[in-house]
Amino acid sequence: MATAQHIKALIQSHFSNEPERFTTLALQVAAHEAKKGHINLADDIRKLVDRGKIRQKVLKPVNQDLEGLILEISPVHKLANLIATDQLKTRISRILNEFRQRNKLKTHDLENRRKILLSGPPGTGKTMTASIIARELRLPLYVVLLDRMVTKFMGETSAKLRLVFDMISNRPGVYLFDEFDAIGGERAKDNDVGEMRRVLTALLQFIEADKSDSIIVAATNNVTLLDQALFRRFDDVLQYQIPTDAEIVELMKNRLAGFEVKFDLSRVVSLARGLSHAELTSACLDAMKETILDGGKAIETTLLEQMLQNRLEVYNNKR
């Protein structure tokens, strides 16, 4: 049986809507069982976790005219779980604080910062930040699928954008334009390029004109694209970086909490250098699963190194 501590923690994470923590705890229970030789039970738990993860990604459509173009997703991340510099966390706190006290600001003719640009390499916490802001402010989180808008409504995208911004005015929330500068992406045909540029320009104009109570978050992986004209339209620009050595250690400790860890930290850190937070997270989860399936007690250096190596290979192939 799982320990009393595990059961309490599982219940708590369920009611405080922390699915990531719930997943970690469930895997810890599986590890605990595996250690005691209950391999089948451990494996069953792991399968349940895998199935649950798939279900969690099912998204709700919003209103009819925007069906398939805006999705509401449940914001699950907490600020406390973001691994970033104090400076970055302070700036996120300032967004939250100004929103909470926006009426006070209004009496002095000031506005809370609510048009935010996030930039940095993939897997460093930009989407997570939108989720954090929504969760901390108890606002719904809407993801605008610009890419789909452009490919599906060629020529009518400005009209659709207008509908999106009507919704932003009428329904307060956090609106995420994720990877907004990559619209069209690789699927784009040459004759779509002009349309995409028009959409991007229109989007920036809509953002600039917006006077709603919603928070608009635009995220980009493409740091070089940022120019002064773009910065000007946002109230704040947050830069994300791949983790420092200290942040790598912090992330591993958080992720592997509950497992006995037998690894050479400095070796692991030197291997992990250059990987994003998301890739490190995946390597830790892979190592946890493997340990559980092998009925092992502790996460061994070689295993963690192997998982990091796998991630590095994927990463290097992508570049």
Ligand SMILES: Nc1ncnc2c1ncn2[C@@H]1O[C@H](COP(=O)(O)OP(=O)(O)O)[C@@H](O)[C@H]1O
């Ligand atoms: N700075 C971070 N701190 C802690 N976990 C992170 C961080 N960045 C990414 N992660 C983990 O990786 C996952 C994917 O990151 P995401 O926010 O989608 O990256 P991005 O949007 O920058 O590409 C997150 O859900 C989280 O589990």
Ligand SMILES: [Mg+2]
């Ligand atoms: Mg993202």
